[in-house]
Amino acid sequence: MRSKAKVGALLSVLLMGLGQIYHRQFIKGILFIALEIYLLVFWSLPFRYAMWGLTTLGETPQTQKGFQIIQGDHSIFLMIEGIIYLILFLLFVWVYYLNVRDAYKVGKLRDHGVIPNSFKKTLSSVWENGFPYILLTPSILFTAFLTILPLLFGILIAFTNYSGPNHLPPKALVDWVGFQTFIDLFNLKTWSNTFYGVFSWTVIWAILSTATTFFLGLIFAVFINHRGIKLKKFWRSIFILPWAIPQFISILVMRNLFNGEFGPLNQYLEAIGLAAIPWLSDPFWAKTTLVVVNMWFGFPFWLVLMSGVMTSIDKELFEAADVDGASASQKFWKITMPIVMFSTAPLLIMSFAGNFNNFNVIYLMTQGKPVDVNYSYAGSTDILISWIYKMTLEQSQFAMASVVSILIFVVVATLSVWNFRRTKAFKEEDMMS
Incomplete structure (x- = not known):
């Protein structure tokens, strides 16, 4: 049939x-x-x-x-x-x-x-x-x-x-x-020198900008949630303001603040007899300035997040630790830190991916400058995403920009997937399911 x-x-x-x-x-x-x-x-x-x-x-x-x-x-x-x-x-x-x-x-x-x-x-x-x-x-x-x-x-x-x-x-x-454009990126010195230089700074930038904001937010959260601190809501409200103000406006203010010619920081340094610092015109100082400015914008998010995590920790854990004679540092490293990391690790990975493509701070603050004569269409502080922006909108190098964007996706996706798979929060979720 x-x-x-x-x-x-x-x-x-x-x-x-x-x-x-x-x-x-x-x-x-x-x-x-x-x-x-x-x-x-x-x-x-x-x-x-x-x-x-x-x-x-x-x-x-x-x-x-x-x-x-x-x-x-x-x-x-x-x-x-x-x-x-x-x-x-x-x-x-x-x-x-x-x-x-x-x-x-x-x-x-x-x-x-x-x-x-x-x-x-x-x-x-x-x-x-x-x-x-x-x-x-x-x-x-x-x-x-x-x-x-x-x-x-x-x-x-x-x-x-x-x-x-x-x-x-x-x-x-x-x-x-x-694949000729891919080959040119790695074989032609005009492109390879730029790619390796910009890529290495992008990785350093992503690590530093993520780590500094994370630990600064952690430090402030620990201080504010300490038993002896009063007016906790007031302090949280004050420290969240940098995150609440539109970043575009804040970056423009910071750029004038760190201006090497008429910026108030250099004027204060000269007033007390110190030499002016080339905040945005020297490659080292420009990169340092970017990391510091990004800390100002990024730490309030981690402060609020970690404050919420810390306030939700069961107080009986700390009471049991006091009975066992644990010191304040032992309670922090054995109780607070593991719980905070467990709750924030996925967001930490996402923050790294976001900073890898953090165009606003880089371009609005320095526009990729100061100039590096060894680079093609990129400056000393350019990261890959700002380099792509310059290649497309300013130099019409669309094919090469597309190659770099594909490489960004591969790197960020690989690192994110690898880190997510190693995160305890997702492991426990898989075990529960």
């Missing part, structure tokens, strides 16, 4: 809806067939053109005859159009799969002697059982075109020669070059 499930699935593979018609679900089958016919008739040629554009990035460059400009193919528009149609095609494949799966499931029911649902019952069942999926469908579409599309576009740019001055549409075409 033939399996109705297999026959229905095979028919739906040949043409959407045939399996449903075989199972006598005529309205559902006709809708599926109408969808496929519509796509084949009206979308076949645009899809073929989009795939041609995505694979070739155009063949006819812009030309000029006298004063008349004859437009050619725009490589970037062709790439974006190709990605859009590729995403739509994948969505169609997903619907095709649902059609085959539906035919197979209905066939399974028929094999067991169950009469398939009518179209009305099918709609009712979909509404009752698939309501969460119906609500999630718009999110899937928005994610596909607002997240996946830009992500794919940014990745594909890395495998082209899209850069100035010779490969900028519409005047010139862009070509696929494979």
Whole structure:
């Protein structure tokens, strides 16, 4: 005896809806067939053109005859159009799969002697059982075109020669070059020296900016939560102000405060007989200034977070420690610190990832300066994300910027996943589940 499930699935593979018609679900089958016919008739040629554009990035460059400009193919528009149609095609494949799966499931029911649902019952069942999926469908579409599309576009740019001055549409075409841009980043000294220098400072910056804000917030939280401190709410309110004020405004104020020529800090130093410090014009002092300024912006978050964790610690733990004769430092390192780390470790990892891409503080404070003659399109205090900004908006080096952004993703994602897997909070969550 033939399996109705297999026959229905095979028919739906040949043409959407045939399996449903075989199972006598005529309205559902006709809708599926109408969808496929519509796509084949009206979308076949645009899809073929989009795939041609995505694979070739155009063949006819812009030309000029006298004063008349004859437009050619725009490589970037062709790439974006190709990605859009590729995403739509994948969505169609997903619907095709649902059609085959539906035919197979209905066939399974028929094999067991169950009469398939009518179209009305099918709609009712979909509404009752698939309501969460119906609500999630718009999110899937928005994610596909607002997240996946830009992500794919940014990745594909890395495998082209899209850069100035010779490969900028519409005047010139862009070509696929494979991994050549990746090779140039590591083999050409003009690029490799910049990448290694900026990357090393980015890692140092991410570690220092994360560690300093974390431990400064911890110190203030310990002081404020000490039994002898009064007006705890007042002190928490005062210290959270740097985090509450818009960072953009605060950074501009800090930049004037540390200005080497007219900044008040240098004026105070000169007033007491000390030499002025090149806060923003010397590479070492500029990096030091960035770390200090970032501490001012970052520690209130950890202060509030750790204060909440500390106030939730069971007092019986400290009372038991007092009975055992534990000192204040022993109670801190054996009780407070492990609980704080357990609660804040995931956020600490996220903070590291955030500081790795902390564009605002770097660019608004120093704009990547002072200049380093050994770097290409980067200054002494530039991190990878600010270097990407300069390469794209100021120098039109889009392909190289895309390569660097991919490397940032690989590094941050690898470190974050590795650290998350080693975090006790997630280990205990897995054990509980």
